[in-house]
Amino acid sequence: MDTSLIMAELLMAREPKKKQDVLRAMFVGKQLSEVPTPSVVLDLKQVTVNCERMLEAAENLGLQWRAHIKTHKTTELTRLQVGNELITPVLLIVSTILEAENITLLLKEYQSKDRHVNVLFAFPLFASAVPRLAAVSQQLGPDGLSVMIDHVDQLPYVKAIHSASGSYPPRVFIKIDVNYGRAGVKTDSPEYPALIDALLAAEQEGWLVLHGVYTHAGQSYGARRLGDAMYALSNEFRNAHIAAEKIREKSPDHAALVLSVGATPTATTIQSPWFMEECDVPRGNPSGSMRPRPFEEDLTELWGRWQKEGYILEVHAGVYPTLDLQQVATHARHTGLLSEQDIGISVVAEVASVYPTRGQNSTPEALINAGSLALGREPVGLDKKTGYNEETAKPYTGWGALMPWGVLAGTEEKDRSGKILGERFPDDFRGWQVGKISQEHGILTWVGDEGKKAPELKVGDRVRVWPNHACIMGAGFEYYLIVDSRYPGQEDEVRDVWCRWNGW
The missing domain is CATH 2.40.37.20 (D-serine dehydratase-like domain)
Known part of the structure; x- marks a missing residue:
């Protein structure tokens, strides 16, 4: 032609x-x-490998996986991120409403195959987002849409989505600031208890579901040594747990809360071979012991304890399928x-x-x-x-x-x-x-x-x-x-x- x-x-x-x-x-x-x-x-080979590594690591460690699609903004790569042939939940994050609108058709396809789906609009809610997010919620049905809140004045927008979507209560994540200073509420601020109270009251009225807390350690992009990013991951989980415990103090019988943490440097550290029972990576241990290093051992113990407490542990990341020079510079994982x-x-x-x-x-x-x-x-x-x-x-x-x-x-x-x-x-x-x-x-x-x-x-x-x-x-x-x-x-x-x- x-x-x-x-x-x-x-x-x-x-x-x-x-x-x-x-x-x-x-x-x-x-x-x-x-x-x-x-x-x-x-390169299809490399983005596929990067996606498969992430899915395998989350499954091996019993962690829930939520894929951010803002880097690539395509249906095809989203399929790789969630495992097109798997039966696990399809949990996504978007940074723009346009991403949510365009991925809805794929999510409905997965619903037809009996896969649970949910898409999180990962920006503190604002007024002009309401009509379009309500339309997404209406198409996906109950539990299909999650939103992010970090200020009590955003709650009327959640209520408006509920009303306009066919009375589907959105799931709500509280965005927690883990010292990155971009968005989120500090758990030690006077605003946080008031926000929890308002969310619990709204949940009692039936127009939202308080689903969990969400962190993003963007400062981990500045990691430069092996171990830095995993240390940041540990801090993310600890901050998320503190935030969730404050919710439980006010509502002891609340349904299981999700602790959702991650940035590509921190989330991808769960691919560490030290989490595996056997690996070929030299451990620098003269005794030849196959025990994990302290970070991995500590995290594994925390995860097990918090899961027994009834928390759902979730990791999220976005740029990991493609990677880039910024990610290589973090040395977040073993060079292999x-x-x-x-x-x-x-x-x-x-x-x-x-x-x-x-x-x-x-x-x-x-x-x-x-x-x-x-x-x-x-x-x-x-x-x-x-x-x-x-x-x-x-x-x-x-x-x-x-x-x-x-x-x-x-x-x-x-x-x-x-x-x-x-x-x-x-x-x-x-x-x-x-x-x-x-x-x-x-x-x-x-x-x-x-x-x-x-x-x-x-x-x-x-x-x-x-x-x-x-x-x-x-x-x-x-x-x-x-x-x-x-x-x-x-x-x-x-x-x-x-x-x-x-x-x-």
Whole structure:
């Protein structure tokens, strides 16, 4: 089919399915060397592995799992997050109402297969959200919608959803601030007891169900050492338990409450091999004991005790299917489970110009057609407490790093572990990074040892960039090109196109 005709049809397409069909006709079967740039690419193999690891870990530990879909905003990847063929509950989190509206059809499909479904709008409730959330609740029926509350003045909006949805009482999570300072109520504040009282009174009147408490340790994105994120997970659970106990003090016979905790660094630590009865990871224990480390042992004991108390323990996370440089920098898990090799997302860009000696100390620079609109503008912070030698280390300060692909395949310097980024990333880095950025312009800068020549880039070369933060960079794209590295020699073939739901 003529490409110009396809493009014309694409512009006319209004229905998501029709748009996806046109995009598939345009791209499936092509190589990444043939697609427009910048384009965002998902590796089906890696996002599948990342989803399966999360599902398996939660099941092994007897924890309830709730998947956040804000990173990718697609039906296809949501299926992977919840296990399309499983029979477990389908519990989701959305950050925009548009996500909830678009995922409703899939949730109704799972309901038809007798899977319990629930979607949580994870933003403290506001007035203009009421009509659209009520419509979602009406479609999903009883217990289909959860909302988040952190202030007593939000309760009239919950009541309005109940009235407009066909009298389905929404489930309510209280958002607890665990010292992140973004949203949530502090459990030691005078507002918290008053909020509990108001929620319990509303529950008695029948227009909401006080379902549990919810935490998000966003500060765990700043973790830089193995163990930091699990420590944050422990703190999350302890804070959630304190919050729930205050509810029980006021309502001892209340139905089981959910303690829902997590951010990708903290939630994915439950994949730790130390939780398993047997593992091949060296424990650094001269006695050869197979006992867990203190963090895992302590958490396992807490979980067992709180489950016996009648609490439902839930973990949630969002960016874990794709990962990104920000997540690799946390060192939240053993490197066998978290390195750049686990990143499932990248941006294909073209080298538009080169500047052989323009950089610092006459190093080369190159211009690519992927700037802040394609990569986002969020840095990966450094932590000097890790003790890197400032005289020799070259910290990563970029807006994206080039992955080994195409002209750069096999040219990157690896550390002793065989990893491209190295065990001390981001406090030490060697390679091409997107060192400067504006809307459409990305400037590649070389970070290398003195006297070491940068791998040559030429005008017309294609490169792939690992983004700093997949959630933000994805907003600049309407669809993902899907490749699958499970097929040797065909890793660059586009096998599908997944459309995103951009907007609010």
